[in-house]
Amino acid sequence: MKIEEQARLIIEKFPRHHAERDPFRVLIRTILSQRSKDENTDEAAERLFKAGYGIPERLATASPEDLYDLIRSSGMFRQKAIRIIQVSKEILERFGGKVPDSLEDLLSLPGVGRKTANIVLYVSFGKPALAVDTHVHRISNRLGWVKTETPEQTEFELMKVLPKELWGPINGSMVEFGRNVCLPRNPRCELCPLRETCPSAKGKSQVGSKY
Numbered sequence: 001m002k003i004e005e006q007a008r009l010i011i012e013k014f015p016r017h018h019a020e021r022d023p024f025r026v027l028i029r030t031i032l033s034q035r036s037k038d039e040n041t042d043e044a045a046e047r048l049f050k051a052g053y054g055i056p057e058r059l060a061t062a063s064p065e066d067l068y069d070l071i072r073s074s075g076m077f078r079q080k081a082i083r084i085i086q087v088s089k090e091i092l093e094r095f096g097g098k099v100p101d102s103l104e105d106l107l108s109l110p111g112v113g114r115k116t117a118n119i120v121l122y123v124s125f126g127k128p129a130l131a132v133d134t135h136v137h138r139i140s141n142r143l144g145w146v147k148t149e150t151p152e153q154t155e156f157e158l159m160k161v162l163p164k165e166l167w168g169p170i171n172g173s174m175v176e177f178g179r180n181v182c183l184p185r186n187p188r189c190e191l192c193p194l195r196e197t198c199p200s201a202k203g204k205s206q207v208g209s210k211y
């Protein structure tokens, strides 16, 4: 099975729905998600936005202490409070209150790295952008799509082997796949729809895929 076919299968079997597409909220939520589990990020983002901080004007004038209780569940809440206030101020001052839609401008915001920028570009602006997180990096290497040491190397190598229309959706689907089947420590290869073609598969003759 070709890389493209494997990628399409992952996207089909492990779809990810993006309920939130507002650029500012997607950006803030992605910053909150750094080193945080999904459910904790969701709780923090929901509390923050419900309290009226879903727009840069409000967040830019907040003090970090105003945000601690709201975003505590996402972890590292003191640093994240400072970071999202800084980002909001820059969006107001440098970009007229609108989240920029170019990689270069997004990367110029404090604490915004390639993964965060690419998520915003795809989810909010529909641009072909390949966000590589720990799941994408690990699974791409296990499947033998790339042989890389860092997520950044993986991003550039994946762009060579995947067609552009898959760059955006592969991130969310790999996250779902990585949480449910291709787990970091003990991948559940017996349930994996790619086990016959995966060079890292364990116990290929075991139970069939449920996907």
Ligand code: SF4
Pocket (backbone or CB within 6 Å): 139, 142, 143, 181, 182, 183, 187, 188, 189, 192, 193, 194, 195, 196, 198, 199, 200, 201, 202
């Ligand atoms: S066969 Fe196993 S290691 Fe390979 S992609 Fe599937 S779960 Fe991951």
